[in-house]
Amino acid sequence: MLRGRLGLETARIPHADRHGLLWLSRGALTVRDGTLRFERQTGPDADSSLESGEYGIPFQSLSMILLGPGSTVSHDALRLMARHGTGLVAVGEDGVRCYTAPPLMPDTSDIARRQMRAWGDAEGSRITIARKMYALRLGEVLPHTDLNTLRGIEGARMRRTYQNLSQQYGIQWRGRRYDRANPTAADIPNQAINHASVAVTAAAVIAVTSLGAIPQLGFIHEHSGEAFALDVADLFRDTVLLPAAFRSAAEVAKNPRLDVERHTRRTTGDLMRTERVIPKMIDRIKTLFQDVAPLEAASGSGLAFDATLMDGWPDGEDGEEEL
Numbered sequence: 197m198l199r200g201r202l203g204l205e206t207a208r209i210p211h212a213d214r215h216g217l218l219w220l221s222r223g224a225l226t227v228r229d230g231t232l233r234f235e236r237q238t239g240p241d242a243d244s245s246l247e248s249g250e251y252g253i254p255f256q257s258l259s260m261i262l263l264g265p266g267s268t269v270s271h272d273a274l275r276l277m278a279r280h281g282t283g284l285v286a287v288g289e290d291g292v293r294c295y296t297a298p299p300l301m302p303d304t305s306d307i308a309r310r311q312m313r314a315w316g317d318a319e320g321s322r323i324t325i326a327r328k329m330y331a332l333r334l335g336e337v338l339p340h341t342d343l344n345t346l347r348g349i350e351g352a353r354m355r356r357t358y359q360n361l362s363q364q365y366g367i368q369w370r371g372r373r374y375d376r377a378n379p380t381a382a383d384i385p386n387q388a389i390n391h392a393s394v395a396v397t398a399a400a401v402i403a404v405t406s407l408g409a410i411p412q413l414g415f416i417h418e419h420s421g422e423a424f425a426l427d428v429a430d431l432f433r434d435t436v437l438l439p440a441a442f443r444s445a446a447e448v449a450k451n452p453r454l455d456v457e458r459h460t461r462r463t464t465g466d467l468m469r470t471e472r473v474i475p476k477m478i479d480r481i482k483t484l485f486q487d488v489a490p491l492e493a494a495s496g497s498g499l500a501f502d503a504t505l506m507d508g509w510p511d512g513e514d515g516e517e518e519l
Contacts, residue, residue, distance in 0.1 A: 218253070220246075221264030221289075225253075227272035237266075255282045260406050262287045285402055289465060307407045307481065309490035311424070315413045321488055326415045328484055332431050343416070354433075361438055365446040384456055385445040391460040392441040393429070397422070399468055400429040403477035428477050436473055440464040 223236035232253040236246050255261070255276070260283035263269060269284065277284055314321035323341050330346050331337045334353060340346055354372075362369035362385070373386050380387065404411050404425045414423025416430065429437070444460040468474070 218258050218260075219262045219264060220253075220267060222266035225261070225263065225267065225269040225273045227270060227276050230276075232273060232276055256280050258282055260285060260402070262402065265289055283406060285405065287398065287402070289461070305408065306490050307409050307485060310485035310488040311409055311413055313490060314485060314488045315410075315415065322415055325484055325488075329416060329427060329431060332480065333434060347416070357434060357438060361442040365442045367442065367446050367449055384448055385442065387456050388441040388445040388448070388460045389438065391457045392437045392444070392464045395440075395461055395464040396432055396437045396468070396473070397425060397429045399474050400425040400477055403428060403474050403481060407478060407481055409481060428481060431477070431480055432473055436464070436467055436471060440467045 220234050220236075222238050222241075223234050225232070225234050227233065232255045233250055234253055235250045236248050239248050240246065253261070261277070263284060263286050265288065274284065314325050316322075323343060326343055326346060327338060327341070330350060334350070338346060338349060340349070358369055358372065367385055369385060370383065372389070373382055374390060375381050382390070401411065401422060404422075409424060411422045411425050412420075414420070414427045417423040417426040420426055440463045441460060444456065444463045447463075448454045448456050448459060
């Protein structure tokens with residue numbers, strides 16, 4: 197590399213011009229001769245079609261690398277990706293677990309500022325975003341502007357959806373029941389829904405992280421530390437989460453030797469990969485905030501500087517302590 201000549205060592209491609217996500221598993225992510233390399237240690241399997249061998253990774257054209265089970269990453273690889281703004285997320289098989297996600301630090305804070313502006317307007321934009329989410333899920337724009345009313349309508353629709361799916365897959369449905377203290381006490385359909393929910397939520401965390409959105413600021417969910425990720429996951433509840441859960445429950449009912457958690461995770465992961473759920477999540481997040489003006493930095497007008505805040509600071513020229 198010709199340092200200082202072309203600026204290649206510090207070049208950064210805007211995320212808008214990058215190609216999204218790359219899934220890697222069962223290999224070592226390292227740096228050799230200034231290039232990110234992935235050495236896959238096994239042949240093709242259910243998680244990857246890659247043959248064993250060493251591959252150059254065009255990390256500057258990627259927004260994020262999803263590193264799956266059986267993989268390692270070197271310090272040099274982390275440093276190189278951080279310098280060029282390429283995120284790394286450690287995920288479970290099929291992306292149905294999200295174990296850690298170092299800050300992506302996107303090129304712009306646009307999504308976060310739009311999200312903050314909408315969330316901060318509790319009587320206006322916040323409920324508008326919630327109504328958009330329900331419209332995406334229910335297929336119609338509801339006229340109601342009270343969040344509890346919208347939740348009630350959604351609950352009634354969900355009860356019908358549960359009944360319809362139970363009939364479609366031929367399993368008995370006794371209602372939605374979930375004991376956080378003892379999740380395995382639930383029947384098989386409810387356990388399957390729980391496991392599918394974890395998988396889809398992990399995908400939503402990846403999507404939220406990749407855009408630099410704020411996970412804590414949800415518009416329907418409110419108190420969770422990943423409230424917005426839960427909002428995004430619910431956008432795929434009817435089309436991905438519940439069909440995968442009921443399909444898995446039906447198969448476990450036919451073959452009790454199947455492990456409900458593992459089978460549901462794999463079924464959900466397969467469906468998410470086929471439906472390209474994470475890219476769709478990213479697109480829907482952008483759509484939610486496209487009509488919201490980004491929150492601008494406060495101007496200097498109206499902000500008075502209180503000189504008494506300097507009281508107690510060490511004396512010295514320009515506020516620096518004398519040595």
